[in-house]
Amino acid sequence: MDGVVLVVTASDDPAADLVVDVLNERRVPLVRLDPDDFPHSLDLAAELGPRGLGGTVTPAHTELPADNVRSVYWRRPSAYTAPPGMDDQDARWVIDQSRWGLGGVLACLPGALYLNHPWRNRDAESKPAQLAGASACGLAIPPTLITNQPDRARAFARHHAPIVYKPLWPSRYHAPDGTGRAIWVRPVDPSELDASVAGAAHLFQACVDKDADIRLTAVGDRAFAVRIDGAPVLDWREDYSRLTYTPVATPKPVVEAVRAYLARFNLSFGVFDFALDRTGQWIFLECNPNGQWSWFPDHITAPITHALADLLQKGRR
Numbered sequence: 001m002d003g004v005v006l007v008v009t010a011s012d013d014p015a016a017d018l019v020v021d022v023l024n025e026r027r028v029p030l031v032r033l034d035p036d037d038f039p040h041s042l043d044l045a046a047e048l049g050p051r052g053l054g055g056t057v058t059p060a061h062t063e064l065p066a067d068n069v070r071s072v073y074w075r076r077p078s079a080y081t082a083p084p085g086m087d088d089q090d091a092r093w094v095i096d097q098s099r100w101g102l103g104g105v106l107a108c109l110p111g112a113l114y115l116n117h118p119w120r121n122r123d124a125e126s127k128p129a130q131l132a133g134a135s136a137c138g139l140a141i142p143p144t145l146i147t148n149q150p151d152r153a154r155a156f157a158r159h160h161a162p163i164v165y166k167p168l169w170p171s172r173y174h175a176p177d178g179t180g181r182a183i184w185v186r187p188v189d190p191s192e193l194d195a196s197v198a199g200a201a202h203l204f205q206a207c208v209d210k211d212a213d214i215r216l217t218a219v220g221d222r223a224f225a226v227r228i229d230g231a232p233v234l235d236w237r238e239d240y241s242r243l244t245y246t247p248v249a250t251p252k253p254v255v256e257a258v259r260a261y262l263a264r265f266n267l268s269f270g271v272f273d274f275a276l277d278r279t280g281q282w283i284f285l286e287c288n289p290n291g292q293w294s295w296f297p298d299h300i301t302a303p304i305t306h307a308l309a310d311l312l313q314k315g316r317r
Contacts, residue, residue: 004068005312007032008106009075015294016075018301022309033059036078038102046105053110057102066105070315071113073308074121076290113315115268115308116289124265124289127168127203131284137260138253139284142275143206150197153204157190160206164188164234168203185235207234208283214274216250217293218258219307224293225250226300227276245296254282261287268311 005028009016016032023030033042037059046055046066057064080098082091107118114120124130128146135141145156146168157163165186173181188204213228213236230242250258254274262270271291274282293304 003070003315004029004031004064005071005073005315006030006064006069006106006109006112007073007075008035008077009073010034010036010078013076015292016073018294018305019073019308019312022305023313026309026313028309028313031059031062031064033057034078035080035098035102035106038080038098040081040083042102044102044105053105053108055105057105067110069109069112071115071312072106072109072117073115073312074118074290111316113268113311115311116270117266120266121289124267124270124287125169127166127286129265130287133261133264134257134284134287137264138257139261140281141284142208145204146201147204148198148201150193150195153193153197153202154190156204157188157193161190162187162207163204164207166203166205168201182237184238187234208275208285209278210275210283211278211280212276214248214272214276214282215293216254216258216272216274217291217304218262218270218272219304220268220311221259222307223250223255223258224300224304224307226296240295245300247300251282265289269308 005023007016007020007030009032011034020030020032035042038044041060043058044055045058046053048054053066055066057066080095080103082094082098086094103118116124131141131144143156143160145152147153147156165188167183170183173183175181187207213231214225215228216223216225218224225248227246227248228236229244229246231239236243258270258272261272262268267289269289271288271293273285273287275285277283294301296304
């Protein structure tokens with residue numbers, strides 16, 4: 001196969017399915033794999049020497065030369081697993097070896113375009129880094145405090161009221177009955193800022209008086225912005241049934257800042273969330289370097305799908 005596109009994701013990934021369908025229609029050589037299949041139905045034989053990386057990765061009896069990948073679509077791969085029957089310690093050891101063995105090879109394929117490189121995704125997931133990077137690239141951000149000091153939190157609340165709380169990382173959280181819980185953006189009552197604040201780092205932010213939300217999907221140099229109306233006051237993810245979507249033009253300064261942001265983090269793709277304030281200013285909230293986009297209606301999703309396929313098909317050429 002000449003110049004293969006490698007898609008690394010779970011088997012049940014609807015967004016990847018859309019892109020794969022377009023690439024198949026274009027007859028672009030493609031291999032799809034999930035690290036969860038290793039070592040059960042996926043083999044690895046990487047060779048390293050004076051000429052660099054060679055060898056093969058073999059998913060489902062399809063031999064993929066490691067030095068013949070034009071691009072890698074790193075979507076949402078499953079977690080590594082160990083063969084059944086191992087005790088916990090052995091299983092953890094095997095999983096670590098797989099992650100740094102197979103994962104390490106997949107992360108250094110010579111000459112491949114990564115959309116995005118898994119290590120760059122992780123670098124760009126830090127909320128403090130996102131906000132600092134957005135500001136440095138010319139995007140407006142809300143006043144923000146990250147602290148474990150109750151006095152500083154109370155002073156921030158007095159100066160910037162009303163304020164909200166946002167988790168710094170989407171940690172798993174479960175109710176007493178075992179059901180999963182999502183921690184949404186929440187308003188902060190100043191009376192809640194007691195001594196318990198000292199127990200962890202917290203992100204507090206001035207609440208934007210917004211007219212709507214904007215989700216901008218950046219693919220290379222292309223930007224696809226959608227206005228989201230009908231959302232709850234703070235976090236539109238809480239109730240998708242109330243939302244309406246309207247494609248909108250992106251102001252030139254925002255386009256330039258978004259491109260600078262992607263370059264800063266060495267990303268080819270990013271999903272940006274903005275609050276559109278009452279004056280029409282786009283206020284940066286966060287950027288998910290591996291964010292979702294495929295739930296939009298088809299007339300919004302299709303151009304994003306084709307832009308992703310275009311970039312993957314082209315590779316670094």
